[in-house]
Amino acid sequence: MLNLQNISKSYRGRHGAVQAVDNISLELQQQTVTVLRGPSGCGKTTLLLAAGGLLAPDKGTVSLDGESIYTLSQHSRAKLRAAKIGFVFQQFHLAPYLTVLDNIMVPTLTNSPSLRLNSRQRALNLVERFGLTNRLNHLPDELSTGERQRVALARAMINNPGLILADEPTGNLDEANAHGVLDALAEFAAAGGTVLIVSHDSRAANRYHRTIHMVNGKLTTEE
Numbered sequence: 001m002l003n004l005q006n007i008s009k010s011y012r013g014r015h016g017a018v019q020a021v022d023n024i025s026l027e028l029q030q031q032t033v034t035v036l037r038g039p040s041g042c043g044k045t046t047l048l049l050a051a052g053g054l055l056a057p058d059k060g061t062v063s064l065d066g067e068s069i070y071t072l073s074q075h076s077r078a079k080l081r082a083a084k085i086g087f088v089f090q091q092f093h094l095a096p097y098l099t100v101l102d103n104i105m106v107p108t109l110t111n112s113p114s115l116r117l118n119s120r121q122r123a124l125n126l127v128e129r130f131g132l133t134n135r136l137n138h139l140p141d142e143l144s145t146g147e148r149q150r151v152a153l154a155r156a157m158i159n160n161p162g163l164i165l166a167d168e169p170t171g172n173l174d175e176a177n178a179h180g181v182l183d184a185l186a187e188f189a190a191a192g193g194t195v196l197i198v199s200h201d202s203r204a205a206n207r208y209h210r211t212i213h214m215v216n217g218k219l220t221t222e223e
């Protein structure tokens with residue numbers, strides 16, 4: 001479903017180049033949650049961005065359902081992303097001037113009219129599932145960090161994508177909410193989805209199907 005083939009990405013800064021991702025190949029299967037672990041700065045976020053069509057690698061190919069996403073035009077890639085990929089950013093990137101409900105519905109704005117019909121109901125279902133019912137009309141800066149994290153996850157799920165990429169989705173959650181998010185991702189995978197999460201949370205590593213480790217831009221071991 002998602003296939004990374006010999007991906008490399010370096011950043012050129014004032015202090016020279018940093019090889020953030022160094023020749024990584026990885027295949028992610030449906031019905032599987034893969035947990036990516038590794039020390040800060042080893043390249044996890046860079047790998048996730050490249051996998052999600054948000055950052056073109058210097059080398060290598062990323063294919064989603066057999067389609068090489070970086071050979072598409074920017075417009076086609078954006079459409080593919082909206083339809084097929086839910087992304088949860090480490091810093092959430094919620095729109096500060098939109099309510100919880102409207103933030104969750106942002107990805108539906110580019111849907112065709114028929115797909116938009118029940119998007120409000122889908123958003124309300126996610127709101128309920130993530131315990132945000134009494135925050136429906138709040139703005140992001142009126143929310144706790146954990147609440148923002150759950151809004152970001154609901155937004156990632158609203159279009160029923162096939163693939164969810166999430167950067168530390170339980171990093172700011174208490175026990176009960178972390179369980180809620182991990183359950184939601186497990187259910188999503190059980191229903192046929194593909195999930196890759198960056199997580200240091202041992203609860204995630206323990207319960208999911210596959211854990212991969214990254215050091216210095218490379219994948220090392222797999223459990």
Ligand SMILES: Nc1ncnc2c1ncn2[C@@H]1O[C@H](COP(=O)(O)OP(=O)(O)O)[C@@H](O)[C@H]1O
Nearest residue numbers: 011013018020039040041042043044045046047
């Ligand atoms: N936009 C950027 N410009 C320059 N260097 C960057 C940029 N983003 C990340 N890096 C560097 O690339 C390396 C990997 O970063 P990142 O992918 O964010 O790692 P992780 O998510 O594992 O902490 C780090 O050394 C980081 O400083």
Ligand SMILES: [Mg+2]
Nearest residue numbers: 044045090167
């Ligand atoms: Mg990171």
